[in-house]
Amino acid sequence: MKNCAHKHSHQRQEMSALTxxxxxxxxxxxxxxxxILEILRQHPHPLTNKEIFASLPKGGCDLAxxxxxxxxxxxxxxxxxxxxxxxxxxxxxxGEGDDGHHHHLVCTRCAEVVEIGECFPSEIENRxxxxxxxxxxxxxxxxxxLCPGCQx
Amino acid sequence: MKNCAHKHSHQRQEMSALTxxxxxxxxxxxxxxxxILEILRQHPHPLTNKEIFASLPKGGCDLAxxxxxxxxxxxxxxxxxxxxxxxxxxxxxxGEGDDGHHHHLVCTRCAEVVEIGECFPSEIENRxxxxxxxxxxxxxxxxxxLCPGCQx
DNA sequence: TTTCAATTGCAAACCGTTTGCAATTGGGTG
DNA sequence: CACCCAATTGCAAACGGTTTGCAATTGAAA
Ligand SMILES: [Mn+2]
Ligand SMILES: [Mn+2]
Ligand SMILES: [Zn+2]
Ligand SMILES: [Zn+2]
Numbered sequence: 001m002k003n004c005a006h007k008h009s010h011q012r013q014e015m016s017a018l019t020x021x022x023x024x025x026x027x028x029x030x031x032x033x034x035x036i037l038e039i040l041r042q043h044p045h046p047l048t049n050k051e052i053f054a055s056l057p058k059g060g061c062d063l064a065x066x067x068x069x070x071x072x073x074x075x076x077x078x079x080x081x082x083x084x085x086x087x088x089x090x091x092x093x094x095g096e097g098d099d100g101h102h103h104h105l106v107c108t109r110c111a112e113v114v115e116i117g118e119c120f121p122s123e124i125e126n127r128x129x130x131x132x133x134x135x136x137x138x139x140x141x142x143x144x145x146l147c148p149g150c151q152x
Numbered sequence: 153m154k155n156c157a158h159k160h161s162h163q164r165q166e167m168s169a170l171t172x173x174x175x176x177x178x179x180x181x182x183x184x185x186x187x188i189l190e191i192l193r194q195h196p197h198p199l200t201n202k203e204i205f206a207s208l209p210k211g212g213c214d215l216a217x218x219x220x221x222x223x224x225x226x227x228x229x230x231x232x233x234x235x236x237x238x239x240x241x242x243x244x245x246x247g248e249g250d251d252g253h254h255h256h257l258v259c260t261r262c263a264e265v266v267e268i269g270e271c272f273p274s275e276i277e278n279r280x281x282x283x284x285x286x287x288x289x290x291x292x293x294x295x296x297x298l299c300p301g302c303q304x
Numbered sequence: 305t306t307t308c309a310a311t312t313g314c315a316a317a318c319c320g321t322t323t324g325c326a327a328t329t330g331g332g333t334g
Numbered sequence: 335c336a337c338c339c340a341a342t343t344g345c346a347a348a349c350g351g352t353t354t355g356c357a358a359t360t361g362a363a364a
Contacts, residue, residue, distance in 0.1 A: 028310060028361050049351085062313050067352060083237050085292060087320090088351065105284055114284050120293065124270055129297060132257055132266050137297030140237060141272065145281060145289030180330050180341060201320085214344050219321060239351090240320065 046090030184213035198242030
């Protein structure tokens, strides 16, 4: 029962751990960045930049600052980018030492999001990679359907 | 060995079959549409609108016309839209009576595309749907990696 | 406190896609 | 075949998400 930590566990991360990760890269802990991390920290599902912008406490920051912050956090591996196919990128905080790879089930009517633990079977993926001579193969996978409340 | 036809077989479709499908919906067979179908017909992989535009014979049509044509063809189920996560939609011709559902393996360096026959295991997908009370669940799935020619 | 690279706000630029509108045209009709 | 009109097109403007240049601001090291 050692470090039953990551795997893509969604337990809230300590703010100090997050700012620590930033500091290590000689990145400043600014007001906007702290506010953004705080919002991501308390949100269990992927958020669009606009949603983060809207959740910002009054006197938040510029939208462009959020775009720049998410680029930075993604580069540092602190957030994972997801694409639900609606044209807007979504971001989710990632635990330290976790690559954040996982999937979602999205309601096509109300946009409800469910975190999914399953992944594409690696045996099949390996076979696909080998069969085509590809290396470092990974996948992007999201599920779509009608949630209980949206079925007719 | 009856109709070993579709399934997502990539054998070129007859132009007459394509125009026929359009006519049935009281849609006009215009120059631009014929040209677009011709390009899709001879291309085995998903194409962006810009790529279609570039492949158009001289004196082609407006880009907006291609966007409108692809919307129409998608609505009629004649093409399937794919998303490789680079911000541009891609379209592939779909056989009659086929929903076009399938996946790709894309080289992240040179963008080479391989058509993939495998699909996400339906037993697992059904379990995911049931476990969350979702109905009509489907998925979007693409693979990414380094093709033989791009491995260092 | 001083100092300066990092960061931000703002506005403009970008890029894929959509749309309004007037001009054009495919394909039934007579 | 000439006519007619809804369907289609070209063009230019608008859109929504994202990026970027630049001058002003600021975190944190010294
Ligand atoms: Mn998630
Ligand atoms: Mn394909
Ligand atoms: Zn996976
Ligand atoms: Zn599939």
